[in-house]
Amino acid sequence: MMLERWKHHEGKEIDVFEEFKVLTSEVISKTAFGSSYLEGKDIFEKLSKMVFLVSRNTLRIRLPDLLGLLVEAYNDTDEKSRITLEDVVDNCKTFYVAGHETTTSLLSWTILLLAINREWQDKLRKEVLGLFGEQNPTAEGFARMKQMTMVINETLRLYSPAPGFTREVQWESKLGRLVLPANLTLIISILSLHIDPLIWGEDVHLFNPERFSGGVAKATNNNPAAYLPFGLGPRNCVGMNFAINEAKIALSMILQRYTFTLSPTYIHSPVWQLVLRPENGIQVMLHPLYMYQGVHWVQNSLKINIKSK
């Protein structure tokens, strides 16, 4: 649906942040709730507004079949483990928000970084076309997407959709020279870890996916707590693989069809409103890879050589 809409924007500007909001809503609605964005548009719009008011919370249920599990828990014969209708609704909201805003943010920042780092955009396009040609991307291909994984990792480092997460101190504990009282809430700043030159080196502020060429462990010097886009430990993100696969599908399908450059109207202003989002959207210019000439679709010669691998 999104790519169909984009056909009307060829050669023109498009705000990818707005586009990805609809796309990721559609995806989470269909996969988790079996409905579509349009069917639940009003509810989803209200939930999006609520994002300003809610903070990440209490969901204790994992994919898949989220709704089924919630309904099961609601109908539980054991009164102690039964949840209320309000709990069902609350958990649906969390799932919707957690699974939608974060992936929108990841996709949007990746497009921004690829629009201004054209050599990486070209590299990814070659990788995608080498693996899938013009066919739809497949799950088997994802594991072989080395450069795409590097770019996603680097985007998540620089523009972590969730720039922080919280932990509650359950009982008085010592942390180095600090004594942490019980019930204290700690905010773990993912972003400060991701831009620490002691961990990443002097080029910490530069977009350099190459740093992930040997994998995350090598990039972090085997320090699993240095890179936390999806949190850490038993309460880490349940949607990590879902989000990464969704991003790989969407990016592959865009790269198969378009080159994109940053629009002069773009104003850089990342803000942390539950997720790290571009305050003014992300406007790019879309250039189709193929043009219809006479009776044939031909490669747009102004763009890159898409045949080379």
Ligand code: HEM
């Ligand atoms: C790029 C996309 C995403 C990012 C960066 C992200 C990041 C995070 C982070 C940092 C946490 C907190 C982890 C912790 O406290 O250790 C979290 C939790 C969570 N995420 Fe994600 N997330 C993403 C996508 C998703 C998706 C697609 C879903 C669902 C479909 C999802 C569902 C959840 C849930 C339910 C939790 C709470 C887990 C718990 O408390 O046990 N997330 N996420």
